[in-house]
Amino acid sequence: MLIVFLVIVAVVIFLIGIRIVRPTHRGLIERMGRYQRFANPGFHWIIPIIDRIFQVDITEQMIDAEPQEIITNDNLNAKVDAQVYFKVREDEESVKDSQYKVFNYSYQIVNLARTTLRNIIGTLTLRSANSERGKINDALHATLKTETVHWGIEIVRTELKEIDPPRDVQETMNKVVKAENEKIAAIDFATAAETFADGERRAQIKKAEGIRQSKILAAEGDAEAIRLVNEAAEKYFIGNAQLLRKLQAMETALEHNAKIVVPAGADLVNVIGEMAGIVPLVKDKTKLTMPPSAGMR
Numbered sequence: 001m002l003i004v005f006l007v008i009v010a011v012v013i014f015l016i017g018i019r020i021v022r023p024t025h026r027g028l029i030e031r032m033g034r035y036q037r038f039a040n041p042g043f044h045w046i047i048p049i050i051d052r053i054f055q056v057d058i059t060e061q062m063i064d065a066e067p068q069e070i071i072t073n074d075n076l077n078a079k080v081d082a083q084v085y086f087k088v089r090e091d092e093e094s095v096k097d098s099q100y101k102v103f104n105y106s107y108q109i110v111n112l113a114r115t116t117l118r119n120i121i122g123t124l125t126l127r128s129a130n131s132e133r134g135k136i137n138d139a140l141h142a143t144l145k146t147e148t149v150h151w152g153i154e155i156v157r158t159e160l161k162e163i164d165p166p167r168d169v170q171e172t173m174n175k176v177v178k179a180e181n182e183k184i185a186a187i188d189f190a191t192a193a194e195t196f197a198d199g200e201r202r203a204q205i206k207k208a209e210g211i212r213q214s215k216i217l218a219a220e221g222d223a224e225a226i227r228l229v230n231e232a233a234e235k236y237f238i239g240n241a242q243l244l245r246k247l248q249a250m251e252t253a254l255e256h257n258a259k260i261v262v263p264a265g266a267d268l269v270n271v272i273g274e275m276a277g278i279v280p281l282v283k284d285k286t287k288l289t290m291p292p293s294a295g296m297r
Contacts, residue, residue: 017051019044025055026088026095035100038092056095060087060156063106065113067162074125081161084113084144088153097152105151109144113158116143126165133160 020043021027027039031051039053046053067081086109088098098105120139121129129136141158148155 016048017045019053024059028054058088058090065110070118070121072126076126079164080117083159083161085156086153094152102151116140129163136160
């Protein structure tokens with residue numbers, strides 16, 4: 001019976017001392033209050049009552065820095081909130097540091113983040129704080145990383161969750177932003193109108209230059225034609241260049257259906273000849289006569 005009792009007691013003690021460490025945790029085993037050994041994921045057995053095991057989560061965690069009122073450099077109250085992502089490094093020394101070198105790393109990270117945010121945003125105006133969130137995140141991350149280097153944890157990243165000014169200040173800022181956008185739109189419209197007007201002006205100038213050039217070319221063509229006609233007249237009709245020009249003028253007039261009034265009693269051939277500058281022909285009056293009252297158009 002004694003043997004059976006001892007066996008039962010041993011089995012119970014064995015079962016009570018079984019500890020299983022998950023892959024997401026690491027364990028620290030202490031014996032009588034002193035660090036004994038490191039527990040990796042898997043099966044572990046400790047002596048009940050004498051030994052204790054403390055399991056530490058090594059996965060990435062997120063804590064909220066909790067909203068707080070911060071006075072900016074331009075004496076405005078802003079409601080600021082941030083989130084910090086961190087994890088305990090999985091090596092033995094880091095796990096030991098997270099338990100033996102800091103009382104409660106989660107609580108202290110929150111307070112450190114809040115204090116750091118007050119120091120950073122207190123040097124900025126509300127407008128610059130809203131427009132420089134990336135720089136605030138970088139500064140917060142750098143400070144937390146430096147201050148927690150001996151805690152066995154790694155600050156993965158920090159996120160500035162919100163920077164909310166008072167309602168009246170927010171309304172004023174919205175009006176300013178709206179006015180600035182309207183100003184930019186007006187400038188863009190004026191620039192576009194000016195560009196269009198400049199294009200129209202250039203087009204008109206080009207058009208006028210084209211008309212002027214065509215007129216110049218036409219005048220040059222006429223002058224060249226006259227020069228060639230004069231040269232031809234002087235070459236082939238020596239002494240009759242002026243007469244030839246008059247005949248060309250007469251031909252041009254007749255081409256446009258010009259009306260010629262022939263006086264009564266005048267000879268049509270002589271009228272045309274006189275217009276062209278040719279000496280009238282003298283005919284025998286006994287052969288051809290024209291009544292005094294006759295006329296022709």
